[in-house]
Amino acid sequence: MNRTFHLVSLGCPKNLVDSEVVYGLLEKAGWNGVDEPEEAAVLLINTCGFIQPAVEESIEEILQLATYKSADPSKKLVVIGCLVQRYREKLEAELEEVDLFVGTEGVVQVAPLLNRLADGIETDSLVIGDPFLMTSALPRRRSTPFFRAWLKITEGCDNRCSYCMIPSIRGRLRSRSEEDLVEESRALVDGGVRELSLVAQDLTAYGTDLCGERRLESLVRKLLDRTSVDWIRLLYLYPSTVSTELIDIIAENDRIVPYLDIPLQHVSTKILKAMNRRYNREVAVDLVAEIRKRIPDAALRTTLLLGFPGETEDDVKEVESFLRDTELDHVGVFAYANEEGSAAERFSLQVEEDEIRERLARIITLQSEISQRRLRRFVSRVEPVLIEGVSRETDLLLEGRTRYQAPDIDGCVLINEGDTRSGEIVEVEITEAQIYDLVGRIV
Numbered sequence: 001m002n003r004t005f006h007l008v009s010l011g012c013p014k015n016l017v018d019s020e021v022v023y024g025l026l027e028k029a030g031w032n033g034v035d036e037p038e039e040a041a042v043l044l045i046n047t048c049g050f051i052q053p054a055v056e057e058s059i060e061e062i063l064q065l066a067t068y069k070s071a072d073p074s075k076k077l078v079v080i081g082c083l084v085q086r087y088r089e090k091l092e093a094e095l096e097e098v099d100l101f102v103g104t105e106g107v108v109q110v111a112p113l114l115n116r117l118a119d120g121i122e123t124d125s126l127v128i129g130d131p132f133l134m135t136s137a138l139p140r141r142r143s144t145p146f147f148r149a150w151l152k153i154t155e156g157c158d159n160r161c162s163y164c165m166i167p168s169i170r171g172r173l174r175s176r177s178e179e180d181l182v183e184e185s186r187a188l189v190d191g192g193v194r195e196l197s198l199v200a201q202d203l204t205a206y207g208t209d210l211c212g213e214r215r216l217e218s219l220v221r222k223l224l225d226r227t228s229v230d231w232i233r234l235l236y237l238y239p240s241t242v243s244t245e246l247i248d249i250i251a252e253n254d255r256i257v258p259y260l261d262i263p264l265q266h267v268s269t270k271i272l273k274a275m276n277r278r279y280n281r282e283v284a285v286d287l288v289a290e291i292r293k294r295i296p297d298a299a300l301r302t303t304l305l306l307g308f309p310g311e312t313e314d315d316v317k318e319v320e321s322f323l324r325d326t327e328l329d330h331v332g333v334f335a336y337a338n339e340e341g342s343a344a345e346r347f348s349l350q351v352e353e354d355e356i357r358e359r360l361a362r363i364i365t366l367q368s369e370i371s372q373r374r375l376r377r378f379v380s381r382v383e384p385v386l387i388e389g390v391s392r393e394t395d396l397l398l399e400g401r402t403r404y405q406a407p408d409i410d411g412c413v414l415i416n417e418g419d420t421r422s423g424e425i426v427e428v429e430i431t432e433a434q435i436y437d438l439v440g441r442i443v
């Protein structure tokens, strides 16, 4: 068998980092990645499985790749990642077309296992592996543009939100050392990275497993001092552990973008308690007020989970009033659904699906007006923009993002005047605010 593989990566940036490490390890072991599945001897898919829609998407993608194997039975189909970690034997029994399953902890085993497959050596068809934590020493083939990278600072999660299956899929919290993260960041910056987005299941938990105390503030200071990265972005901050010190660091350092991603999930104290989140409405309100006081112009992003068991009309009204009062910039709104094996699955007072849909639509409509209003504050301002390249909509425009727009999640800036290269940070005068995007010209 020739040593070629085609890799499909699903799910969140944290999963993408795993895919990038798997890719790097395979290349180091002499394998070649190919863009077209028809050309690959091994079809490899890194799955997501933390909620049902993601599970369904993963299964569809596996079946799609399986059609290439049906057309050419000499190909091998290998499924790795969260879906395997979550459903294990069940998948093995139901997806006969798959040759090998590897769980999230088996990242470093994929290359040797594929070698065995290629050499026709019999091997277990399901490998889960021991708890894995990436290090800067592992080869990583990045899939993001050269000027931007994800930095995964922890693995797993010690929180026990009652709706969430991540801790049982990804295991206990494990933080990488500050030294190792500085090392990796320096290498990324040497390779052209200008914006580093720190990701984790819960960014503020960083360090608690290493030394019993939160170390995100210390890590961020080290990244500022010991790398020359232009922009640092902090994603997934747990609300009650965003410290005043962290807010101060962001306020005092231009190189940390004024953008805070704080998943609140809800704001009704009763629902937050049932969700097993460690804060209440007051904490959420105070946190937003404190951030606005210290960093008046910060862009705030959150996610909300609506329709949690026991949620009443009054709880939804609380969400509405919170959104009206706080005027957050970006809000991702999701419908609660029971996750097999989660604590909330057994909760009484489940909300009807129709009702959840109606609540979701209401909140989305309300927030879209607020988000548009917030976006309009940029018109006439001159903002630094990290240029990504020619716009995906038309090659007559350039596209980039301000510090207030996170890659892959928020809108962008469409540039209709002036020219520059991808990866440059240039000053752009914002001339128009559309529904999600801004329009501007290079000055």
Ligand code: SF4
Residues within 6 Å of the ligand: 157, 158, 159, 160, 161, 164, 165, 166, 167, 201, 202
């Ligand atoms: S913080 Fe809660 S929602 Fe997020 S991964 Fe951990 S348990 Fe899941």
